[in-house]
Amino acid sequence: DTAVSQTPKYLVTQMGNDKSIKCEQNLGHDTMYWYKQDSKKFLKIMFSYNNKELIINETVPNRFSPKSPDKAHLNLHINSLELGDSAVYFCASSSRLADYQETQYFGPGTRLLVL
Amino acid sequence: AQSVTQLGSHVSVSEGALVLLRCNYSSSVPPYLFWYVQYPNQGLQLLLKYTSAATLVKGINGFEAEFKKSETSFHLTKPSAHMSDAAEYVCAVSGAGGTSYGKLTFGQGTILTVHP
Numbered sequence: 001d002t003a004v005s006q007t008p009k010y011l012v013t014q015m016g017n018d019k020s021i022k023c024e025q026n027l028g029h030d031t032m033y034w035y036k037q038d039s040k041k042f043l044k045i046m047f048s049y050n051n052k053e054l055i056i057n058e059t060v061p062n063r064f065s066p067k068s069p070d071k072a073h074l075n076l077h078i079n080s081l082e083l084g085d086s087a088v089y090f091c092a093s094s095s096r097l098a099d100y101q102e103t104q105y106f107g108p109g110t111r112l113l114v115l
Numbered sequence: 116a117q118s119v120t121q122l123g124s125h126v127s128v129s130e131g132a133l134v135l136l137r138c139n140y141s142s143s144v145p146p147y148l149f150w151y152v153q154y155p156n157q158g159l160q161l162l163l164k165y166t167s168a169a170t171l172v173k174g175i176n177g178f179e180a181e182f183k184k185s186e187t188s189f190h191l192t193k194p195s196a197h198m199s200d201a202a203e204y205v206c207a208v209s210g211a212g213g214t215s216y217g218k219l220t221f222g223q224g225t226i227l228t229v230h231p
Contacts, residue, residue: 043205043221056218090158102209103149104219106158
């Protein structure tokens with residue numbers, strides 16, 4: 001009964017590979033997010049989708065492509081992985097409709113290591 | 116534009132002592148403010164949030180925070196620290212409208228250590 005889940009939890013891969021991270025929420029929220037936590041532990045937003053529509057798209061290399069098949073899922077696909085992509089990626093969700101403050105609830109994170 | 120500054124990347128207290136974690140923000144629109152806690156290898160858990168209904172906000176695990184507009188601060192406190200409070204605490208701000216709406220900006224986090 002996890003609210004926001006991510007798979008995989010750990011991902012170790014070689015430079016140049018393509019990988020995907022999946023996120024699912026069972027909170028009935030309409031908005032989902034991807035954040036990157038770098039080595040300095042800063043969390044920075046990458047993307048946000050509301051009802052499957054992209055609403056926030058920060059300055060992120062176009063090797064990163066989010067996909068939202070439905071309101072409960074937001075996946076992150078990364079092409080041609082680079083060493084600098086090593087980080088912890090967090091998914092989050094909120095309800096723009098029910099909560100005017102859009103309190104965000106976070107998944108456990110996916111630890112990506114690019115070798 | 117919005118930003119968050121957390122004074123002190125590490126805070127160490129004795130068990131039973133007062134916990135004070137500082138957060139200052141800047142926002143061009145009325146802010147929504149949040150404190151999250153992150154335990155090792157886990158995601159962020161919401162501690163409390165400022166709703167604009169009350170300046171003193173109570174959260175889980177005995178934590179509370181006070182919104183002071185004149186000081187642009189939202190410091191987190193707990194009267195008596197427990198060993199289980201050892202974690203990283205992250206302050207965040209989002210904007211009540213405009214381009215900041217729904218976009219959380221985080222501070223760099225403060226690692227709290229509790230000594231027996």
